[in-house]
Amino acid sequence: MAQIVIPYTPRPQFIPYHERKERFAKIVAHRRFGKTVGCINDKIKAALTNSRQYPPPRYAYVAPTYTQAKDIAWSYLKHYSAPIPGIKTSESELWVEYPNGARIRLYGADNYDRMRGLYHDGVTIDEPAQMDPRAWPEVIRPTLSDYSGWGTFIGTPAGRDWFYKIDLNEDGSPAENFFRLTLKASETGIIKPEELKSLMVGLTEEQYAQEFECSFEAAVVGAYYGRLMNAAEQDKRITGVPYEPTAQVYTAWDLGIRDATAIWFAQVVGREVHLIDYYEATGVDLGHYVRELGNRPYLYAGHIVPHxxxxxxxxxxxxxxxxxxxxxxxxxxxAPMHRVEDGINAVRTILPRSWFDARKCARGVDALKLYRSEFDDKLQALKPRPVHDWTSHAADAFRYLAMTLDSQIRTPAEMFEPDEDWVV
Incomplete structure (x- = not known):
């Protein structure tokens, strides 16, 4: 085989990743380190050295959106593949095919269902914190099963989300067969000290800790409920919350048409609001959700739906x-008509006395932690509206709950004796 030289020199901090033996890898790196470049080149080498003839090797790079995949990684993939003779490229489908038949293709997690039924020898997931947590376990992970494919997660922190947990067992202990690498700007020396000082001036302390010091503890930039959900964790209000048979259950819905439908299940116990369950699905009719409610052993007080x-x-x-x-x-x-801002304030009022079942409400809790306003890099300011992504459904349903349920709660006696309109 002819020797092929790719115009890539790995940074010293990244060499351990290229030499890894573990099947999975988690790389937490500061902005502008070059993690995408390093992972693209790692993938090119893997594709060229894979000797399987049939079916031909397949590798994938997944960004939060298809547009981001094209903007961030496509030029890198073409540039570093250019010296290889006999390659084929597809501008419309964003793939490069090599002389041995191996192919690297770019995808967006905004349409991760497109990867269902495929097989992959290796997958890189870039900025997983910005993706629907279901993308990995439900769709992408199964594509690695046929040929024991490997997976790499690269990104910056966004709170203790699924990216934070990806290399942990359920009990919080480190999972086996995981390569781990954390690259902080204060330690890598990639960005000059004077530039880091300049960046500090333009960013809040939390933004800098998250984006450049790889802190999972810093509040998510623009998160509406980040501090309140962190307080819930510290107060151990995200724990086991059993169903109380003597208290009725309220449900709050966000009804999706093309998007997901989300349902919270809440009980009022004294001054506390207990979130005992959460359900979300997409692509099914309304009868499916009614049956889901019927399958649970709850006594329902009422159901809150959007205007x-x-x-x-x-x-x-x-x-x-x-x-x-x-x-x-x-x-x-x-739910009453209201401005989104007023609904967000209502949620902030109810969260300090809310308890969440850690297992049944895991997806809803993650959504509330990450529900955020988009940050405008050009204006260096938060935009006035929330980001519409996978977190929106749970957050909107909780907003309807706060706007409606809280209006029913005036005195402890009233909490145990709901108005007649709410009684089954």
């Missing part, structure tokens, strides 16, 4: 509220 549930659909002439009621859902309450 737009009353809107008539052109296809059926019925509203989703009418459909839910025709399916047997009783005591449905419409």
């Amino acid at each position: 737009d549930a009353q809107a008539k659909e052109l296809g059926t002439g019925k509203s989703r509220l009418e459909v839910l009621e025709s399916l047997g859902l009783k005591n449905v309450t419409i």
